[in-house]
Amino acid sequence: MKLVIALLIFLFNSFQKNKLSYQSVGNAYLVYESKFDKNVFDYCSYIKDGLLKELPNISRRSIFFLRVYPPILFRLVAPCYSIYIQVEHTLVKPGGRDSGGFEAGTLPIPNAPSSNSYLARLNNYASMKKFDFIIEYSRINLINIQSATKYSDLRDKLLYLSPSLYRLHGTSSDARRRNFITITNFGNSEEPRRKNFLEVMRSKEIPIQNIHTWYSDVEELYARTRILVNIRQTDHHDTLEELRVLPALRSGVIVISEIAPYKELTRYSEFIIWGTLDELPEIIRNVQDNYEATWNSIFGTSKFARRMNRLELCNQLTLARWSKKINHKLTSSR
Structure with a gap:
């Protein structure tokens, strides 16, 4: 055979x-x-x-x-x-x-x-x-x-x-290794909605970096990232980008996302920080300024690991x- x-x-x-x-x-x-x-x-x-x-x-x-x-x-x-x-x-x-x-x-x-x-x-x-x-x-x-x-x-x-995807991160934020402070990973950052968001972030002088060429060993990218920002590509396509946000969470990355319809159906939405598109810049600034405390509030309890294992x-x-x-x-x- x-x-x-x-x-x-x-x-x-x-x-x-x-x-x-x-x-x-x-x-x-x-x-x-x-x-x-x-x-x-x-x-x-x-x-x-x-x-x-x-x-x-x-x-x-x-x-x-x-x-x-x-x-x-x-x-x-x-x-x-x-x-x-x-x-x-x-x-x-x-x-x-x-x-x-x-x-x-x-x-x-x-x-x-x-x-x-x-x-x-x-x-x-x-x-x-x-x-x-x-x-x-x-x-x-x-x-x-x-x-x-x-x-x-x-x-x-x-x-x-x-x-x-990926093994669950440990009990430490490992901030010294995470040299990517805040990232997006838009494949096409010229889409008007996402381009406008990045321009707003620059105008407010909130540091952010779009990583769009890192396709292999994404686990390593997330191991080096503190904050991932998730923005939908258009005003019409509303499915949450779970292929991006759940692996990032499992890698100990703080995920800040535009509010997604029916997010509670994911069963892990409570571990994501949500906001409207207009609210996100100041939410991101606040998390950058309070990274350790925010990280501990999401990943520092046994509830997160239990949910991921489930x-x-x-x-x-x-x-x-x-x-x-x-x-x-x-x-x-x-």
Whole structure:
């Protein structure tokens, strides 16, 4: 079996630009992209590692494809299951960029007429619906997708796995090592909303640095950072950037964020400092001036570690339920 899989991977890679790798664990094989997209590399790697830990519990020979739809030849060898990783912002107001043609979910837009709800935007829906399972990084997105009639065929496929990346930081702020005092990590700082914010910060002489080229070893970046500021890219795309803020929190970074709708659904919003876009500059100045006290108020109690450990446990339980579901399918198909 292993030789057959290796041969099929070799044949596939001979004709495709995006190369595949694989690992065998017990009865199962995991096939995945040899190089994940740089913007989501750490989350995809986290999912891959989580799957590899769970695959020993798969009872029969099978092949799992992560972010790859199974080529037909693999289906002749063993049962195949495909896994999609959903990283879009789905919580979009009507009229937002790339929002045409999407229907509304049931999450109301704050401070809007009661009849106005967020759109449930999935640009990759046509590809996504072909997959057997869909991993979602955001509970806000998850609820938004589940509430849209158009996506009813996805509901039984969805798995929520929080981006609980990186090891938990210790009990010290380690301020001397954190030489990046305050950062943003906007991929495009020329987006009008973010550009205006950085200009306001400069005009108020509040030090801040945009780090936009640090894609590998992001854990090291966060280990050297005191404060991360999170600003949404547009006025219409409202999903909280959890792929950014949760890993930063776990690394002991104080996260100051523009208020995000339905932030309580994250289950860790109490550890983030929130404010409106206009309020953020003075909030940031205050935290810079009172860094140690602020750090201790967030990370200096056992509650933070308990919550982070709980998020990790929930991910493990989700994958355990997933493997049981797979085993049921495998048994039923015999």
